[in-house]
Amino acid sequence: xxxxxxxxAAFRAGPLGTTGRDAEEDASPSAVAEALDAWIARNLAALxxxxxxxxxxxxxxxxxxxxELPRSVWGRIGVRVRAQRAERATPGAFSIExxxxxxxxxxxxxxxxxxxxxxxDGDRYPKSAFRGIARDWQRPLVEEAEQGFGAIRAxxxxxxxxxxxxRAAAKRCRELDLDDDAAR
Numbered sequence: 001x002x003x004x005x006x007x008x009a010a011f012r013a014g015p016l017g018t019t020g021r022d023a024e025e026d027a028s029p030s031a032v033a034e035a036l037d038a039w040i041a042r043n044l045a046a047l048x049x050x051x052x053x054x055x056x057x058x059x060x061x062x063x064x065x066x067x068e069l070p071r072s073v074w075g076r077i078g079v080r081v082r083a084q085r086a087e088r089a090t091p092g093a094f095s096i097e098x099x100x101x102x103x104x105x106x107x108x109x110x111x112x113x114x115x116x117x118x119x120x121d122g123d124r125y126p127k128s129a130f131r132g133i134a135r136d137w138q139r140p141l142v143e144e145a146e147q148g149f150g151a152i153r154a155x156x157x158x159x160x161x162x163x164x165x166x167r168a169a170a171k172r173c174r175e176l177d178l179d180d181d182a183a184r
Contacts, residue, residue, distance in 0.1 A: 036166055037091070040159050044092035047159075051081045051096050051152050058145040065137060075135040076101045077142065078114070079149070090160040096149045098125060098142075100133055123157060124150035 058079055066074050077100055084093040099114040117133065119125050125146055134142045 033166065033170060036163065040090065040163050041092045043159055044090070044094070044156065047152050047155055048081060048092070048094050051094065051149065054145060054148050054152070055079050055081055055096070058141065061141050061145075062138065065141060069137070073135060073137075075133075075138050077130070077134050077138060079145065080114075090163050093156060093160055096153055098129070098146075123153040 062077075077098065079096065079098050082095050082097060084090075084095055097119070098117040100117065101112060101114050104111050104113060117125065117129050119129065127143065130139065130142055
């Protein structure tokens with residue numbers, strides 16, 4: 001199996017059971033789609049693992065920085081990595097979202113809730129999104145983490161776009177009877 005970031009090797013390998021130059025020349029759009037989907041899935045899994053590692057590292061840095069501070073100034077900000085479960089989402093896609101935590105006293109006890117911070121357009125949260133949420137001592141940690149998360153979000157978005165654009169092009173070619181998979 002080719003490494004996660006070797007798309008050329010994935011295409012050269014062709015569908016399972018074929019090898020060498022013939023596989024590359026005879027690859028049908030469906031075989032290319034399978035290789036592309038496998039490559040995208042491997043890269044999305046690697047990116048999700050990296051996002052979760054960076055999330056854990058951020059939480060650890062936040063805890064270390066706030067260790068000497070009184071609990072009243074700890075703040076209420078966090079970050080989550082969530083799978084996208086929408087029916088039309090790219091398989092394996094995920095989102096990285098900043099949240100605020102709060103607690104509510106109910107008749108049954110304290111309930112902890114989280115609210116998602118609006119990201120807006122683009123791959124990064126604007127600094128203004130954290131205004132009034134992140135404490136002054138947290139802001140440099142949040143900005144540093146967000147820089148890495150923004151790069152991961154951009155890579156996830158680009159992988160999803162590649163898959164979407166390839167599928168749209170293959171569909172257009174089928175509509176125009178330009179490929180051998182027109183019977184699909």
